[in-house]
Amino acid sequence: MKSNIIASLLCLCTTLAQAQQFTPVPLHWLNTHPTTTTGVSWGMPWPQGQVKKNTTFTLLKADGTSQPVQSWNMAYWPDGSIKWTGFAATGDSASDKLSLTMVQGATQPAVAQPIQVNEDAKQVLINTSALQCTIAKTGNQLIPSLTINGKQVAINGQLQCILQNSPDGDLDNAPVRQKLTGAITKVQVEQNGPLRAVVRINGRFSAADGSHSLLPFIVRLYFYAGVQNIRMVHTLIFDGDDQKDFIKGLGLTFGVPLREQIQNRHVRFGGEDDGIWAEPIQPLNGRRPNPYIMDQALGKPIPNAESSQAQGVTLQNMARWNDYKLIQNSADGFGIQKRTNGASSWLDVIGGKRASGLAFAGDISGGLAISLKSFWQSYPAALEINGMCTNMAKINLWMWSPYSDAMDLRHYDTMAHDLNVTYEDVQAGFSTPHGIARTSEIMIYPYTAMPTNQDLANNAAEANNTPLLVTSPEYLHKVGALGMWSLPDRSTKGKQWIEEQLDKALAFYQQEIDRREWYGFWNYGDVMHSYDASRHSWKYDIGGFAWDNTELSTDIWLWYSFLRTGRADIFKMAEAMTRHTSEVDLYHLGSFAGLGSRHNVNHWGDGSKEVRESQAVLRRYYYYLTTDERTGDIMHESAINADSGLLHVDPLREILPKSKYPTHARFGPDWVGLVGNWMTEWERTGDVKWKNKILVGVNDFAKMPHGFYSGKGKDAGMGYDPLTNHMYQLDSNDIGSLHLATLMGGMEMAYELTPTLNNKDFNRLYLQYCSLYGAPLEEVQAAFGKDVKVTLGDPQADYARQPAYVYFITKDAKFAQRAWDQFLPGKQPRFGSTRFDWQVLKGPMVVKPLYEIRNVSTNGTAQWCLNAIELLQLAGDAIPEHNPAWDK
Structure with missing residues (x-):
């Protein structure tokens, strides 16, 4: 064809x-x-x-x-x-x-007041017409000044880090702490208007005495014409020693000039939902009646002291509160405290569950609000305001709260656990966080007047749900965006049953994230891998069964679910997962750069470092829908670094002996992962060198007797040269089953590559791969000869989209029947259940009310849902008329 x-x-x-x-x-x-x-x-x-x-x-x-x-x-x-x-x-x-x-x-309508970007050797000046921002090119003040119409609202914007040399908790050996600030190494204007400007700042955290320089950071600042706020995307890369570098605090700080008298100064914190905690720093509610109490509480101007005294209102003996903090040290609790000065105690004010992550410091003539996205989900976090009784307040947003235990990135155990027992592959020097990253998003809101509580509530809501315009699922489906997925369809009993299962699966995981509290600075966005019904718990502490780390394409399941429904709650879940898996589960520098870590108790703990976790296919959805530059960086890193990573770390080093080739690779997930990287770079740049990398492998496979099956053993290992991108068959008689090539993004990559590459050899080989996987032996022998004595893979539900794809291409009905026979109840999937009905657990058997599906696994859930979504598109017209499950 x-x-x-x-x-x-x-x-x-x-x-x-x-x-x-x-x-x-x-x-x-x-x-x-x-x-x-x-x-x-x-x-x-x-x-x-x-x-x-x-x-x-x-x-x-x-x-x-x-x-x-x-x-x-x-x-x-x-x-x-x-x-x-x-x-x-x-x-x-x-x-x-x-x-x-x-x-x-x-x-084309013109921009009335385009952004002005002026740059010299020392600084970049941004003028949006609503805001003027100075960005330094050297030193440790990223944003020396924020001004609105000549009025300075904030100064000395800088990053800060508190580093200590040992973990907290040892009373006999107290840690030694040191303050570091973010020192700029490079500033680049990446986009220059007229409506949007983007400035990238690279740097490292450094001590004033020069004793430390570590922890590279990347900051992007986003400006829009006529807009008064600034969006900041901050990425920290850990390049320290996990045995001696413990981060006690990580934050952003600004100075806020205060021009009004004490009674006209105010502090605000975002509380639960859209709630705002609001107080003046000198409340006028005392023993005597005060006519200004209500106005002051609303942030309205109060007469100056000299005028108040003339009216008989005494201010000088009322308490003045200088310092404030909101601390969120868990996903379920925050507390607010304040004090009058450094020689006095802190006063507990009020507590709550989940704070929205906003703080404001200022007076009736203006001030600064800052807000951290996913504040409580990314605990421990804190907001701090100091110096409200001085002429220059200081507002601190802590991405890692200094009022919690220091960040401890050591591995969870000092001994290795056997792969065959705990699914864990720990090797010396491999369970390292050196090179992992974490990205945080911050909104900065300058004000030249006192904002209302509603203004600040709106700011917090915007910060936690970055504004995004989207088109309909129907349009995305019509143009074939981002692969092969179906629109929801309940037109028959069978399709309705599948849609119900898809809805239940999503609802179950959304509830599990919250009930099991899969939150925290390094964890938020990921989900667990496998369930332990004996403990009514996920296997959070059992080797390779703990955090999922993109295993079996969980990311793609969530993105396909969003694409087909357009639901904002699914987008938020998928966004958090992409942020996490593209930063924490990947290595961005060091010898593992370009590779990721397999599932483990610690995200970076497993000895398996592979392309399958770092592949660009998992990131494309978020990047293309949002234009997020940081995600673009990560996909580019994977394309240029993964090959050198394979030279350092042979993915089959424990399975196959070293051959004459530089390293090993499998058709999947290694080669298809690399191809996804190259495909993405080719389409993003238009540079055919990336296409040619793909064609090198395609041409190699086309010459081999068994096509994509030309690998050794169950894992189908082959020789690979990362310098030339050639694939080599280790033995001309080799034939392998290639199950991972489908389960870990290979099919979804191929859906996008096939029409783009438009190559007859790739089309033929991929159709052959899909038609023979799990096929009867006689079909395999008809393709490869009577010498082949085994079938190529098991005909299970996880692989049902392969014959469905063949049916879609050829319209041969036997492949549609094979697909649905594999997928529908009566044929159990490799992992878990095909039904997502849960039971509620209560009473002394559990710590709190929980939901349970006894044999659930994220592998099984992701693969069942992906197959369902894809089969409805590929072979939905051939779905059987009846199945016993549909009557239950």
Whole structure:
């Protein structure tokens, strides 16, 4: 079958030619629309050939008026047309219903006041017209000044770290602490308006005496025309020694000038949900009646002291509160404290469960609010305000709270545990956090007047749900964006049953995240791997059965679930997982750079360091939907570093003896993981060198007698040269089963690669791979000869999408029947249950009420759901009319 026919059958290029009239694409806010003017960035896909380079766009409002957008090319089709476009615009309460359309030349609306970016050897000056920001190029003050219309709102914005040489808790050997600040090494303007500007700052944390310089950081600052706030994305990379470098505190600090008298100064903290804790630093509620009590509580101006005294109101003897802090040391509890001065005790004010992560310090003429996204989910975190009785307050946002135990990144045990017993593969020097990273998102809100509590509640909500414009699942499905997935369909009893199971699976994991409290600075976003019904607990402490670390494509399950439904709650879950798995589960520097860690009690604890965890295919969804530059960095790192990582760490070093080739690799998950990296770089850059890397391997496999099955043993090992990208069969008689090539993103990569590469050898080989996996022996022998004595894999539910794909391409009904026979009840999947009905556990058998599916595993859940979503697209028209499960 011709490759262009296969491409069209894959439905990834559904438009035959560029339409004479471009139909506007409707957009909507993923959460709620902004309450004030704010910036937004998002990505949009296009069918091949529809959008050319240099195409301009505009946003249409519901009333027919247009507003400008900034756009840039994110990915290209092989013919040079645009595959993904990144957009930036500003939105407000009036921009509820929007649509995106092409414009021609003069019809494009101009930006009224474009961002101004001025750069010299010492600094970058950003003027959004609503805000003026100075960014230093050297030193330890990232943001020396924030100004609004000539009024300085904040100064001395810098990163800070408290480092100690031992963990907390040893009374006989108290740790020695040292304060480090973020020292700038490089500043780059990555994007320069007219609507959006992005500035990247690289640096390292350094001690004032020069004794320490470690912990590289990357900060991106996002500015939008006419917008007063700043979005900061902060990435910390750990390059210390986990035995002696313990982070006690990690934060961002600003100085806030105070111009008004004491009674007109205020502190605010975000509390539970949209609640705000609000107090003046000198409450006027004393023994005598005070006419200004209510106005002061609302942040309204109170007469100065000299005027108050003339009216008989005494201020000088009332307590003045200088310092404040909100501490969130667990996912379920925060406390607020304040004190009058450093020589006095802290006063407990109030506590709550989950704080929204915002703090404000200022007076009636303005101040600064800062907010940390996923504040309580990423505990231990804290907010701190000092010096409110001075002329310069200090506001600190702690991404790691200094009021908790120091960060301890040592491995959980000093002895290794056997792979065959605990599924753990610990090796000397491999259970290291050296090179892992963590990204945090912060919003900065300067004010030139006292904000209302509602203003600050809106700020906290925006910080926790980054504004995002999205199009409909129907549009994404029509253009074939991001793979092969189905829209929800309940038109038959069988399809309705599958949709119900998909909904139950998502609901169960959302509840488990909260009930089991899978939260914390290094954990948030991940889920557990396997369940232990005997303890009514997940196997959080059992070797390789603990944290999931992308095992069997959990990330893709969540992203496919979002793509097909458009649900904001699923997006938030998938976003958190992508942030975690692309940072914590990967190595960003050192000898393991470009590789990731397999599942373990510690995310980085397992000795298996492979491409399957670092592959770009797992990150593409978030990157293309949001335009997130940090995720783009990570995908690029994987493309350029994974090959050298394989030279350092042979993925089959414990299975196969060293051969004459530099290292080993399997068709999957190694080669397909590398191909996903190269495919992504090829489409992002248009540089055919990445395509050629793919073709080297394709050409090698095409010459081998067993195609993609030309590997040794169950794991189908082969020789690999990372310098040339050639794959080598170790023995001409080798034939392997390749199960991991499907389970760990290989199928989802192939869905996207097939129409892009449009290569007859790849198409033939991949169709052969899918048709023979789990097929009867006579079919394998018909393809490879009578010498083959074993079937290639087991016909289980986890692999049902392989024959379904063959049916989609060939329309041979036997493959549709094979797919549904493998998938539907009566054929148990390799892992776990096909049903997601849970029971509630209460009473003395559990620590608190919990939900339980006794034989659940995330491997089984992710694979069952992915197969369901894909089968409905590939072979939904051939689903059986009846199955006993549908009557239950």
